[in-house]
Amino acid sequence: MKKNYYLFLTLLFLLLQAAPLLAQDAAVTVSGIVQTDAGEPLPGATVFVKGTFIGSSTDREGRFQLRADFSEPPVVLSVSFVGYETREVSLPQPDNAVQVTLKVNATLTSEVIASASRVQEGILQAPVTVEKLNTQQVERIPTADLQVGLNHYKGIDVNGSSLLMNSLSTRGFNSAKSERLIQLTDYFDTQSPSLNVNAGNLTGLSELDVESIEIIHGPASALYGANAFNGVLLLNSKDPFVTEGLSVRVRGGQRSFFDGQVRYAQKLGEKFAFKVVGSYLTADDWLASNYAATSTLVERRNNAEGSSLGYDAVNRYGDVPNTFTANQPLPGGVSPELVGKTVFMPGFTEQALIGDDDKARSLKVHPTLSYLLTSSIKMTAGFNYSRGTSTYQSSSRYRFKDFGTNQFHGEIKGARWFLRGQSVQDFGANSYDMNFLGSFLQTAPVADGSTVRNVDQYFGTYNGAYKQARSTGATPEQAQAVAQTQANATQLDPNGARFQELRSQIINDATPGRGARLNPSSLLNEGNAQYNLPLAEGTDLIVGAAYRKFRLGSNGNLYSDDDARIQNREMGGYAQLTQKLLDERLKLAVAGRVDAFKNFDAAFSPRASVVYSAGASKQHNFRASYGRAFRSPTQLDQYIRLDVGQVLLLGNVGNGFQGYTTGAATQATIVSAQANPAVLTPFEYSAAALKLERLSTYEAGYKGTLGEKLALDVNYYQSYYNDFIGAQRFVGNRDGSRPTPTQLLTALQTPQPFQGATSPTRILQAWTNASQEVRTRGAAVGASYSVAQPLTLTANYSLNVLDKSNLPDNFQSFFNTPKHKYNVGVNGLVNSRLSYAVNYRWAQGHLYELPFAVGELADYSSVDAYVGYAIPQFYTTLQAGGSNLLDATNTQVYGGPNIGRLVFVGLQVDIK
Template identity: 75%
Template sequence: MNKIYYTAAIQAFTAFAATSAYAQEATNISGIVQTEAGVPLPGATVFIKGSFIGSSTNREGKFILKADFTNLPVVLSVSFVGYESREVSLSQPDNSVQVVLKPNATLTNEVIASASRVEEGILQAPVTVEKLNTQQVERIPTADLQVGLNQYKGIDVNSASLLMNSLSTRGFNSAKSERLIQLTDYFDTQSPSLNVNAGNLQGLPELDVESIEVIHGPASALYGANAFNGVLLLNSKDPFVTEGLSVRVRGGERSYFDGQVRYAKKLTEKLAFKIVGSYLTANDWMPSNYAATSLRVERGNNPENSTLGYDAVNRYGEVGGYTFANATSTPAELRGKTVYMPGFTEQELVANDDQAKSIKIHPSLSYLLSSNVKVTVGVNYNRGTASYQSSSRYRFHDFGTNQFHGEVKGTRWFIRGQSVQDFGADSYDLSFLGSFIQTSTISPDGTGPTYAQSYYSAYLTEYQTSRARGNSVNDALASAQQVAASRQLKATDARFQQLRTQIINDATPGRGARLNPSSLLNEGNAQYNLPLAENTDLIIGGAYRKFRLGSSGNLYSDDNERIQNHELGGYAQLTQKLFAERLKLAVAGRVDEFKNFKPAFSPRASAVYSAGASKQHNFRASYGRAFRSPTQLDQYIRLDVGRVVLLGNVGDGFKGFSTINAAGQPFGTPGVPLSSFEYEAPALTLERLSTYEVGYKGTLGEKVALDINYFRSYYNDFIGAQRFIGNRDGSRPSDVQLAAEFARPQQMPAETPFQSPSSQTRVLQVWTNARQEVRTQGAAVGLSYNVSTPLTLTANYSLNVLDRSNLPEDFQTFFNTPKHKYNVGANGNVARNLSYSVNYRWAQGHLYELPFAVGELKDYSAVDAYVGYAVPKLLTTFQVGGSNLLDNTNTQVYGGPNIGRLVFVGLLVDIK
């Protein structure tokens, strides 16, 4: 399918090129861009307004481009980071154009396109939006680009490993950012199989990032499903504008190496290409949380360091534990007690696969059909190795995507299409790996007892022997644990390595740990901007996407063929400017249709009033309604993880029994009627969100920029995971089925009630909609003060509050967001060639909930810094930087690793 799609894109490109009509009267224009002091500005962009004709200045600040003077005047739009943009009007060709730019340290003249899907000044944006330019991106010192966004107001980034990160705004973070969409040049970068936005593994290398825009809050009215709490947009550099060769190399602690290269060339006035590549590797962060997990639904866990053993968060292979029977043959003090094997640490299971890696190769070709119509086709090849956390801990090994994309774009319209296929490659589930090693036979020929059987047998035998010697219960338990531990396979044994390799490479459900999804996402979208009057604009657009899910039955219920799912939507936005363009009113709406859900309507209304002599004070108010479509995993997953079976919920729903009733009594308590445990999970519907927001963005004098907002959000049909006892087919278990489970004979290792792989009745986990409304509110404030060119001070504070007043005590919201968070920092250019940035970040500890683990995080903080020294004669900038320089506590995901210090040195060579 990818090959067909790419061939079609090339054919369309060729057809357009054959009929193109480029300007016939193109004439050279050249000049220089400099500061008020006469210092050249290399890298300034120069565009002919209303066209795609543009260039950038060289080391001497000089530029040259071709313009058509048939229609006068020709207007040059000139911009450079940290300076006010200028427009220069020409009535005839000129080869000595001089453009002087004035400093604008507050960066309030930035232009964005994400908030309204048309270009507008960032001060006049109707919603809260953050923008980073190329200079700010260059100064980010973290190994993954997106982690550096943590230093901006209202943005939360959680790291489950070195390169696996999730981003959110306004709460409800998770390991896969399902409430925020991530785009590169407006193309979705998610993995179709897992709906994962894996940090920047599928995004752009930093050398090719022109800018980053982050929308806070609901954006479904213009972006559709899952633009629920925001949008992250990475914009790449145009090969027509930013030509030349750039090479960046960094190396540092943890065997860190990051090499990137970008080469762009304008072959003719119509044709340009670029190729971007990057390779990153480092020792990955490994978690070491050995607290007792609280997610035991079939029986309670033992306390940490119990001589009976316990199920630890970051140990894998306790194989569910063995519960001693309530029989006369069992010692009285062990009856009903559960023993756990020690299991294996993540480092032991990952072994020599502990290197985080990222490989990206992004070639593209651009062609100007005319001065204001451009065609671009490209391929993005991405592969990465990192650890991921959701229902379990997973090791994504060479996991990646192939993305084929094409775009035809005019100054007022565009048509885009892409096809993405992901590959699980050699990825594996750590819980499965640990458990299947324990339940493997000691003998390589597959006969005889398993390691788990040997462990539990040794435990019971030694306990009885120790008690017979007259030892106390506690001493006998300790002795039993010590003797039994010698029966567990050691990670250093050759048999362990043999089993590890065998199980990792086996994708058979119930036997192997390999994850081998390979799904496709095909999508297309188009938009047209129609000016109705001088101050009235209408944009209309539409989008279609189709998923084709495949996992060979080991992740999805796709036993015989791919599962197909689709979404279709259309939107419109009307904008009206009044009172000398000081008041901007906008209304937008979008209707989306789904295969599994009823159509949804998402409206947004906003008003922005600009006050002050130069419209420097901007007050905004907006209302937006958004929706979230359940992820493909929520809809179609079918995965047995031992203690629970994960099932999708788009059929007729499920009926069963809660594991604990309203009175707090466990299921199966003698004398308690079954009716008190009855539970029902209707089929999934769309999650809905309504948000009210007010804010201010502006400048106080020439040196201070202030951005402040407050919001209230109301979530209905909130999607969350629920665990209960039920039948796999969705029916409520009968009395006969329940009796059969409780009467199941004890074996070693135990097949406890509702846990046998062969049983129809299991502990199930499905995703369903909560009946309660979930309410949140929050605020954010950002302040920037340009003391002088060498020093700009920055500070921001974010508040996120979850209202639990109407929620049941055990209701899981997966809010996963600190209530209080702040950043303070400084940056600037000490001299023309020396730049720096430093930032301190602090976040309050909070509850973190995932299907894998639930627990409290402590307060966490980090100091990040960067210094760059440019040597123009060598075309080189020497760089030094580091993240979490003080090596503070910085665990952002419960069950994830502590993200420690990483310091690097490097250089950037830039040849225009």
């Protein structure tokens, strides 16, 4: 753990030691007022000395004050405010009566971004599809999790597996863990090192500290490296030098919802500034309750829903199966009529397993210290403490309880360069696997000291009751119903003392094969640097490099790390050359990055783009680009070793696997193979060790304004995926070898065929590369029309299509994306006090595939709204809002919960 502090302490030491070495700036005070063209003050406008980090923001009366160096005049002030055009004011000498008037820019087309090209540029001239949300738009998001509200914007899909566990995707292949889109906070990766999970905003910024959000659509590996595959999400925090003062927000509402946030920032003289941000959120979590039969792609022996033999339900845990065999040791022997039939115990609901642990919680504390080494060199060191409780879904449903991260990060940044580093450690704390919990409840002894297990009692009762009913003249179907009723009566009572005793025992036990506790604790250390080198007028070159190292730890209950932490590393370097021509109307850019890995061959990611700006004020911007990206298999894909009962999940970075398709796992086939092994030949299966997944995308688009009121953004893309990474189930040996007919027969004849912690032959699941090329295409259009400042109309539509023409039947693509999706909304600011936003979202139902569950989602929709009323004399804004106000169907993940209505009221206080 001490190693986690090295980066933080080193940066802090350098920061303090640098102070006496600095030359004194020849700075004097500049002050003034920023107002609208109607003469109204603009509180919260930012004022920067261009080319430096010297800045401030205006107070309630629109006034500002800062210090500037006039040794080489003129000094240029850059003044900006959300919804207004940015202005630059040139001062030949000090001035304490500066007056700046900003003109309304309702279409927000003067926004500046840095994510698309890793240098600042106007959003209209970005070479790829990118979205930006400003502070006001963030404030109006009415959902409990900040990132959920991003599904109001074109091309962005949010998958919610609980209240606070949400993942973002663009351009398809959605999942509950956002594995093809990277998430950054101030350019620092926020993923959990153990699970490679981007847990919504559970470990991200508190909304009070969000300055802006930028989302890149499509491949970005050329500048961001591995897994910037389908996009990048960047959260930018507020600078304590610029946004000072105290902000407090408190909200409360339905489902025992409470959200409290505080931010305090202060400059200490002209060189030092600090901020402390904290937040706490709690509410009744959304629980899943889908009791349809689990797909046979997940549980191959499953019976139909409602079967008197029982069945495995999606959101029941502990639906333990038993395929009766003639030699199974049961009292009185097995009924011959049950031999070969699979009977399922009824598992436990999510509510029963979670019990009183049904609260979603998030606690975040983020202190930061910044220091100006010079006016154009800034140093920042910070610590992020994050803990949360909610439910996550992937190979199972996991209850993340007190799950969190400690992140130490530091940055030294100049006008054209930066150095960044961070160390992150995550903690599973009291988290547990609900499938394990349900299964181990069933396999526990019926009482302390007993050798009879609950599962033995259940199937013994079923068998005995079935034989008794048949002996009295019942039909097989009637006998099954009687047997099921009598066996169900032996099931543990979730309200009983024995259930509660076992539940506590299993949840707190991390022993593989016995306990459900999930307590990985892994580390991620990384550093990166970049330099921007202007070569000539209109020509710029940026170069950069990055390194990261994972140290995975789970004590053998998630990874194959029995003896020591697993170490994995990757590094890369990139460059981008930009050329502006034709009076800066034509911008050409080429970028490339090379990355090297411990387990995979090196990868090269190029990107080429062209942007042409037409119109008198360059308001019409046409873009085209080609990008190639790659996805490194997650740490779980590479190193997992997790036994979930009916299947053993194994990583695939060794020598691959040899085995048979699951179609070979039938009694007739295996018995026949004893005399004639050639019977198995058609079922042979081979999987090579994992490779990088590769993506090539062609994109064209337009972004601009039509008049002063209408803004339009349109894009079309075609993508080609090769070496597509997906999960594959097959029959094999743990060591990767192909089972012999004898091994298959032995595995078939166990009480739970192809199961058992010590059985060498199992149903395995490993991540492999598909040989088929997977093709997708899509388009998105977004428009906003400003009728007046009090009323802006917005609409967007997204199309995402999976081309199945070259894919074999039953190919699992995990595309998980609605073909059609749209949003319509209105928002505005009335009388500078009343702000509001209303949005209706609709998405078409579609197939959703995860290792945990596979099934069809119905169409889903949501009406979300926010209203705020400012009372300036009390520095207060009254707020109210709600998500899914009509309580419509809103299930975004198959096997996940329906995200229902959540309404809140609250207030926000801002004192500068």
